[in-house]
Amino acid sequence: MSETFIFGLVLIPALIVAIVFHEVAHGYMARLLGDPTASERGRLTLNPIAHVDPIGTLLVPGALALLGGPVFGWAKPVPVNKWRLDNPRYGMMAVAAAGPGSNFVLASVGAVLLGLSMPAGLGFGGDMEAGAALLVNGLGEPQWLATGLFYFILVNIFLGLFNLLPIPPFDGSHIVGGLLPERMRAGWEKLQGVGMALLIALIAASWVFGTSWLGTVLMPPVTFAMGFYLSLADWIAALIA
Numbered sequence: 001m002s003e004t005f006i007f008g009l010v011l012i013p014a015l016i017v018a019i020v021f022h023e024v025a026h027g028y029m030a031r032l033l034g035d036p037t038a039s040e041r042g043r044l045t046l047n048p049i050a051h052v053d054p055i056g057t058l059l060v061p062g063a064l065a066l067l068g069g070p071v072f073g074w075a076k077p078v079p080v081n082k083w084r085l086d087n088p089r090y091g092m093m094a095v096a097a098a099g100p101g102s103n104f105v106l107a108s109v110g111a112v113l114l115g116l117s118m119p120a121g122l123g124f125g126g127d128m129e130a131g132a133a134l135l136v137n138g139l140g141e142p143q144w145l146a147t148g149l150f151y152f153i154l155v156n157i158f159l160g161l162f163n164l165l166p167i168p169p170f171d172g173s174h175i176v177g178g179l180l181p182e183r184m185r186a187g188w189e190k191l192q193g194v195g196m197a198l199l200i201a202l203i204a205a206s207w208v209f210g211t212s213w214l215g216t217v218l219m220p221p222v223t224f225a226m227g228f229y230l231s232l233a234d235w236i237a238a239l240i241a
């Protein structure tokens with residue numbers, strides 16, 4: 001069994017869980033704030049079949065993993081009608097923030113479980129690269145649970161921060177849109193329809209010119225956040241030792 005296949009067995013389930021919870025969090029927040037559209041259309045379910053986009057959830061992240069690029073993906077967006085929200089402007093900001101927020105909560109759960117699963121006397125030292133090396137070389141026999149939880153945390157951090165980028169139609173763009181003055185908001189909302197094309201163009205440009213703008217922008221905060229969650233795992237491991 002190749003390392004790439006094993007990596008996929010670990011990564012793809014983590015990505016599906018992260019994406020499904022992300023989308024359901026949007027729908028639940030919308031319902032709490034007055035918009036039951038997602039509930040009416042059967043999208044408030046943890047069944048991944050209701051959310052999985054064959055291209056965005058499986059094909060794109062799988063191809064990126066094989067090519068050694070930053071792994072990200074998307075699901076079918078949960079439908080939200082902002083005009084049914086009690087306060088359309090601030091409601092959309094809260095709905096947008098709920099998705100990344102769910103990923104950071106999942107990362108916290110993963111860190112606690114990782115700490116509980118770590119062998120006595122071992123720790124990550126709050127360092128992502130050292131933690132990855134420890135999982136590969138420092139635990140003796142393969143620790144599939146610890147490895148899976150490590151990448152589960154990493155996937156959720158990356159997905160949460162990725163979606164906070166202020167690029168339409170990502171969650172960060174809705175938060176920015178809610179903060180803009182009214183005279184600028186309409187123009188910003190018109191960009192939602194072309195945002196994905198812009199993202200694809202930026203990714204294509206990075207491949208053509210051999211630069212990784214996504215890694216440059218996201219890796220520093222991802223590394224910082226991963227260090228925080230690994231420190232939490234270390235604290236949990238020391239607490240039960």
